[in-house]
Amino acid sequence: MGAGKQLHAGPVTYLVLTLFALVSLAPLVWTAIAASRTDRRLAETPPPLWFGGNLFKNMQTAWDEAGLGTAMFNTTFVAATITVSTVLFSTLAGFAFAKLRFRFSGVLLMLTIGTMMVPPQLAVVPLYLWMADLGWSNQLQTVILPTLVTAFGTFFMRQYLVQALPTELIEAARVDGASSLRIVWHVVFPAARPAMAVLGLLTFVFAWNDFLWPIIALNQENPTVQVALNSLGTGYVPDQAVIMAGALLGTLPLLIAFLLFGKQIVGGIMQGAIKG
Numbered sequence: 001m002g003a004g005k006q007l008h009a010g011p012v013t014y015l016v017l018t019l020f021a022l023v024s025l026a027p028l029v030w031t032a033i034a035a036s037r038t039d040r041r042l043a044e045t046p047p048p049l050w051f052g053g054n055l056f057k058n059m060q061t062a063w064d065e066a067g068l069g070t071a072m073f074n075t076t077f078v079a080a081t082i083t084v085s086t087v088l089f090s091t092l093a094g095f096a097f098a099k100l101r102f103r104f105s106g107v108l109l110m111l112t113i114g115t116m117m118v119p120p121q122l123a124v125v126p127l128y129l130w131m132a133d134l135g136w137s138n139q140l141q142t143v144i145l146p147t148l149v150t151a152f153g154t155f156f157m158r159q160y161l162v163q164a165l166p167t168e169l170i171e172a173a174r175v176d177g178a179s180s181l182r183i184v185w186h187v188v189f190p191a192a193r194p195a196m197a198v199l200g201l202l203t204f205v206f207a208w209n210d211f212l213w214p215i216i217a218l219n220q221e222n223p224t225v226q227v228a229l230n231s232l233g234t235g236y237v238p239d240q241a242v243i244m245a246g247a248l249l250g251t252l253p254l255l256i257a258f259l260l261f262g263k264q265i266v267g268g269i270m271q272g273a274i275k276g
Contacts, residue, residue, distance in 0.1 A: 028251070035059070035245035042240050054241065061239075062232060062246035067220070071228035072253070078140055078224060079207035082147050086203045087196050089149035094157025095188050099170060109158070115151045120212070128216060142217040143224065147207065153199055160195040161188070201261075208254060225250045 036055035037048050062068065096102070097109050127146060136142045165188065173183045189196075211226040218227050229250055232243045 031244050031248050031251070034241060035248045037241050039239045039241045055245070058241050058245035059249055062242050062249060065242070066228040066232050066246055067223065068225065068228055068246065068249055071223045071225045074140060074222065075208055075224040075226075076253070078143050079204050081144050082207040083200050083204045085144075085148040086150055086153050087200045090153030090157045090199060091188065091192050091196055092184065093149065093154040094159075094161055095165070095184065095192070097154070097158040098161040099165060099167060109155075112151045112154055116155070124213065124216060127213075131217060138217070138219050138222050140218075140222070143210075143214050146213070150203070153203065156199055157192060157195055161192055164195070165191045201258075204257070205254060 032055070033048055033051055034042055035058050037052040038054055041048055041052065093112075097105060097112075123146075131137065131142045131145075136145075169187055169191075170183060173187050178186070209226065210224075211230075214224045214227050215230060218224060220227070220231055223231075229243075229246045232238065232246045
């Protein structure tokens with residue numbers, strides 16, 4: 001293959017990609033269809049395969065019953081705080097492990113990676129007792145504090161910076177008299193920007209969808225979206241259409257965020273791949 005020669009996809013490629021897209025979109029489309037129907041229609045056989053006329057009515061019911069206004073605000077604040085903190089601290093820690101020399105760096109890195117092997121369920125009880133001792137029960141900082149930085153984020157940024165950030169560039173900055181803070185701001189962050197964008201997206205989605213710890217640490221008076229949606233499933237006969245409408249409402253902010261910033265994120269990934 002000659003240099004610079006452009007590759008063209010064939011019909012088989014388009015067919016495979018179309019099938020993958022349809023399979024990926026099927027759960028979201030079914031959620032929207034179910035959210036637009038009545039609970040009685042969903043119980044019938046065969047189930048509905050097209051949209052009904054109750055979508056906005058069911059959305060309004062889910063919004064009111066679950067208190068999604070407060071939940072949306074809380075989740076946005078929690079997810080944004082966790083994302084900014086994780087990206088910042090993980091980039092700094094990843095840079096330290098990738099390019100700085102200090103004692104026991106290998107041991108500390110292995111310990112960091114080792115924490116990824118521990119099931120998060122094992123930390124629930126001691127973490128809850130710790131938060132209760134601090135008097136933070138049912139407060140948003142209870143959800144934010146344990147995830148200000150993650151082992152995965154640190155390892156991810158470390159692996160990226162090993163390849164994307166030349167050591168010579170750091171040494172040249174030091175020769176020019178740049179301080180460590182200036183090097184981080186003007187050298188490390190620009191080089192790490194593509195990986196930071198990817199990590200930010202993954203972290204935001206994880207924080208938005210997190211259910212296990214928020215359902216333990218918070219209640220319906222101060223919920224996140226997932227905790228609020230859990231209340232829709234209570235009752236003697238839960239309304240499946242309303243539950244689906246609430247799930248759709250909880251998913252919409254993620255879809256909007258990806259539609260707005262997806263091109264920049266994909267561009268950052270491709271930029272990082274080319275540099276790598």
